Amino acid sequence: MEKKQLTRAKVNVVVRVRPTLKQDDKSCVAAEKTSVEIFNHRNIKENIKYEFGAVYDKSSTQQQVYTDCVRPKLLKTLNGQNVSIFAYGPTGAGKTHTMLGSATDPGIIPRVINGIFQQISEESKTSKEWRHKVVFSFLEIYNEKVIDLLEPKENDLPIREDGEKNIFIPGLAEKEIHSFDDFKALFGPASNNRTVAATKLNDRSSRSHSILMLKVTKMQQFSPFRVLHGKMYLIDLAGSEDNRRTGNKGIRLKESGAINKSLFTLGEVVDAINAGLPRIPYRNSKLTRLLQDSIGGSCHSVMITNIAPEERYYYDTYCTLNFASKSKKIVNNTHVRESTANKIDVLTRKIPYIPEEGGVSKAKRPKLDAKIPEEINKPPDPAPFLRTDLRRQVNKRLEKLEQNLLNQMSQMVPLKQGKLDPDVVMEIQRQIDVNKKQLVELASHTPPATPKKVLTDKTNVVENVTVPETPIHEKKKALKRSRSSSEVTCSPLFAKQPRLFRKKGFRSTASASSLSKVKQEDDRVPHPEKLFNNPELQEKMNTEFLEKLNTCSVKELQSLHTVGAKRAKLIHDWRENYGVFSNVRNIKSC
Numbered sequence: 001m002e003k004k005q006l007t008r009a010k011v012n013v014v015v016r017v018r019p020t021l022k023q024d025d026k027s028c029v030a031a032e033k034t035s036v037e038i039f040n041h042r043n044i045k046e047n048i049k050y051e052f053g054a055v056y057d058k059s060s061t062q063q064q065v066y067t068d069c070v071r072p073k074l075l076k077t078l079n080g081q082n083v084s085i086f087a088y089g090p091t092g093a094g095k096t097h098t099m100l101g102s103a104t105d106p107g108i109i110p111r112v113i114n115g116i117f118q119q120i121s122e123e124s125k126t127s128k129e130w131r132h133k134v135v136f137s138f139l140e141i142y143n144e145k146v147i148d149l150l151e152p153k154e155n156d157l158p159i160r161e162d163g164e165k166n167i168f169i170p171g172l173a174e175k176e177i178h179s180f181d182d183f184k185a186l187f188g189p190a191s192n193n194r195t196v197a198a199t200k201l202n203d204r205s206s207r208s209h210s211i212l213m214l215k216v217t218k219m220q221q222f223s224p225f226r227v228l229h230g231k232m233y234l235i236d237l238a239g240s241e242d243n244r245r246t247g248n249k250g251i252r253l254k255e256s257g258a259i260n261k262s263l264f265t266l267g268e269v270v271d272a273i274n275a276g277l278p279r280i281p282y283r284n285s286k287l288t289r290l291l292q293d294s295i296g297g298s299c300h301s302v303m304i305t306n307i308a309p310e311e312r313y314y315y316d317t318y319c320t321l322n323f324a325s326k327s328k329k330i331v332n333n334t335h336v337r338e339s340t341a342n343k344i345d346v347l348t349r350k351i352p353y354i355p356e357e358g359g360v361s362k363a364k365r366p367k368l369d370a371k372i373p374e375e376i377n378k379p380p381d382p383a384p385f386l387r388t389d390l391r392r393q394v395n396k397r398l399e400k401l402e403q404n405l406l407n408q409m410s411q412m413v414p415l416k417q418g419k420l421d422p423d424v425v426m427e428i429q430r431q432i433d434v435n436k437k438q439l440v441e442l443a444s445h446t447p448p449a450t451p452k453k454v455l456t457d458k459t460n461v462v463e464n465v466t467v468p469e470t471p472i473h474e475k476k477k478a479l480k481r482s483r484s485s486s487e488v489t490c491s492p493l494f495a496k497q498p499r500l501f502r503k504k505g506f507r508s509t510a511s512a513s514s515l516s517k518v519k520q521e522d523d524r525v526p527h528p529e530k531l532f533n534n535p536e537l538q539e540k541m542n543t544e545f546l547e548k549l550n551t552c553s554v555k556e557l558q559s560l561h562t563v564g565a566k567r568a569k570l571i572h573d574w575r576e577n578y579g580v581f582s583n584v585r586n587i588k589s590c
């Protein structure tokens with residue numbers, strides 16, 4: 001993993017009040033946009049008002065809670081950060097309703113899965129830069145045991161911490177999913193493994209804390225092959241229980257003891273963090289160990305505090321809101337988890353996500369000496385919308401250029417019986433067409449076929465001509481000729497060897513006519529013969545040339561031999577749209 005840049009983010013605590021379940025039930029809760037007030041029916045003077053980031057009253061919808069609190073976090077997960085969404089509250093207050101919902105009124109979990117795939121599909125439509133991998137695990141903490149719900153095992157699973165303080169569960173099953181339907185097919189049966197039972201307060205009370213862990217890993221498809229590792233925890237905590245009212249006995253009472261103990265430890269963790277204690281008792285329960293990332297860790301955390309409005313819940317509501325108030329002070333240190341893919345992963349196109357087995361150490365991976373093929377290093381074909389955009393720009397520029405050319409030529413070319421010579425007009429038109437083709441090729445990022453391009457005049461009109469390989473002395477002569485007559489000059493963009501910059505600060509071009517003079521001025525500039533015969537030197541100059549092209553401003557680009565304002569702008573625009581050129585061949589293809 002690369003060096004982390006930490007950003008502080010407070011735990012976002014919101015409150016959701018469910019409707020009363022029976023019509024004649026009296027409510028002791030008054031909710032407003034960001035505040036909630038509770039009334040003690042035994043002591044009317046005892047009203048307590050709490051302030052939170054947001055309060056959702058009984059009329060709030062699943063969509064509203066998801067859109068406000070959760071959807072903004074999807075991008076964080078997709079961009080390599082950890083997110084934790086957890087529902088906290090007394091039994092029967094609406095945690096499972098909020099997190100899971102029902103088939104007709106889906107909650108946060110199905111909406112997140114749907115949202116992640118939607119986001120990935122949108123990203124893929126606009127850019128081919130990244131490939132994604134989504135895996136999920138599903139577990140419960142039941143009676144202080146970690147139980148795999150996707151692949152139930154005989155023994156409970158351990159919880160460990162890696163060198164970077166990331167919590168992981170060795171042996172936990174992880175399933176790759178490619179769509180919401182994939183998820184549904186796996187999640188349905190796994191949910192049936194969850195321990196649920198009827199208590200006096202809830203017909204389907206969760207007897208465990210359930211945690212769905214979603215890992216989204218994305219790998220860049222060209223150099224430097226960045227890999228972003230995002231994780232999202234979706235947690236439905238078991239509710240705190242007052243066993244005088246739940247009527248729990250036997251197994252239910254034991255379960256309740258475990259639930260209450262872990263929630264009590266959660267309270268201790270929050271107190272310790274708020275008090276700035278050096279030791280936070282995360283290890284005192286499995287729940288707090290697993291929530292280590294979410295509370296005081298690296299997650300962007302959202303705590304949805306569910307409360308029941310009925311008067312009989314007054315004391316639970318009071319305790320829950322006190323806990324929520326303490327939790328909103330906690331600040332997490334969030335960061336992007338990023339690594340770089342190794343050669344094997346690049347060549348096999350495998351996305352190197354971190355499995356729940358403590359991470360594969362780099363040393364253990366087999367070594368591969370193969371070179372990464374060059375085409376993998378190239379940026380992908382630009383997104384269609386970018387191409388369309390560039391094509392529009394190019395066409396606009398072409399129309400302007402066409403008009404200018406016709407104006408210029410009409411002044412220069414002698415009139416034939418008061419009209420422009422049709423042969424000349426045809427020639428201009430032909431050259432414009434060639435230029436158009438060239439620029440459209442550039443816009444669609446399709447390198448032209450074999451013919452080399454030769455600049456034919458000062459107006460930068462380009463023609464496709466097949467140039468036979470010429471001996472070096474011929475080339476020198478041709479260059480001299482072109483220099484004196486300003487007829488045909490090889491553009492550095494299309495020449496076999498790159499030329500360097502002429503202006504101060506840049507190294508001189510290898511233009512033949514100026515060679516002897518430049519040689520006197522600067523001994524470091526090689527003779528063209530040396531250049532043609534010396535691949536190492538060529539490579540060195542290529543690199544220098546490339547660097548200048550990738551970093552120079554439009555004005556500086558114009559200093560390139562035979563690069564006029566228009567082409568400098570084109571190079572600059574290309575760079576802005578598609579990123580830097582990765583080798584000189586890319587530039588030649590422009």
Ligand SMILES: Nc1ncnc2c1ncn2[C@@H]1O[C@H](COP(=O)(O)OP(=O)(O)OP(=O)(O)O)[C@@H](O)[C@H]1O
Nearest residue numbers: 018019091092093094095096097202205206238239
């Ligand atoms: N916002 C809501 N709108 C309508 N009904 C709700 C809402 N929240 C909860 N309910 C209903 O209240 C009942 C209890 O909710 P739920 O099972 O989600 O509670 P819980 O907090 O998960 O309880 P436990 O901790 O015991 O599992 C369910 O019948 C549920 O459908």
